[in-house]
Amino acid sequence: MSIFSFKRIIFSVFAGMILLSGCINKEPAAEKMYQVLEDVVEAEREFEEQQKPLVSLEKQEKDIYNQIMALGMKQHDEIVKLSDEALSIIEKRRELLQKEIESINASKTxxxxxxxxxxxxxxxxxxKKAEELFMIMTDRYKVHSQLSKEYLMALDSDKDLYIMLKNESVSYDKLEEQVTKLNNTYQKVFEKNEEFNDYTAQYNEKKLEFYKEAGLNLKNDE
Structure with missing residues (x-):
């Protein structure tokens, strides 16, 4: 049995603060739009901060699963101990995901x-650039909502698996069925993760195009 492994790489709209150092074209709406887009960056700062800890916890849990599979069901006490560790990690992942969701909701606002x-x-x-930017970001928020739902389902399936592993009398067939379900869920997570990253890359590119078209004189604060 094996759990589907995916590399969680989520790009955010936070890529270094962009400062407005002047405006060639004095279109007031463009400057107002700039301020909103940079406020979105700030709103997603918390989202950005959850990514590395989530990846770390996912790796820890995967390592625990591999240890359990190497043990075999005869070493039940050790399996119970490792399963409890994994269950604790799952709850930590859930907490980080909730912070991520709250940050994206703040960004959406x-x-x-x-x-x-x-x-x-x-x-x-x-x-035209502003309209394109708005459409991309709207789709990005929609995909993140779908991604979050799939990820929560994966966490629930993870939890069910470790509870099963703690049951000494659980059958191999039931475990195999649960792992298959888990792999299918993580495949969906992977696909939504890729889609979200794609929209984020499009958004970041389109945002810079809008700034350039609006004649905003910008510099990176690095």
Missing amino acids: EFKKAKEIKNEITISAQK
Whole structure:
């Protein structure tokens, strides 16, 4: 039996603060849009901070699972001990995911302001970029919601597996069935993770295109 392993790499809109050092085109709506987009960066800072700890916990749990599989069911006391460690890690992962969700929700609240501001933009080229940016980010939020739901389902399936492993009389067939279910769930997580990363990359690129089109004079604060 093996658990599907995926590399969780989630890019955020946080990639170093971008400072507005001047505006070539004095379009007020463009400057207002800039402020909203940078507020979104700040709102997602907490999201960014959850990524490395989540990856670390996922690796720890995978290592524990491998240890259990190497032991065999005859060493039940050790399996129970390791399963309890894994269950504790699952709850820590759940807590970090909740912080991630809250950060994305805060980002979504900030980004709602962009809907009204983009309608104030009068220059057609800028408006087009702003519309594209808004559509991409809307899709990104939708995918993150789907990703979170799949990830929570994976955590529940993880939990069920370790509870089963603690049961000395559990059958191999039941364990195999649960692992198959878990692998299928993580495959969905992987796919949504990839989709989310793709939208994030598109968003970051489109944001810079909008800044350039709006004539914003920017510099990175590194």
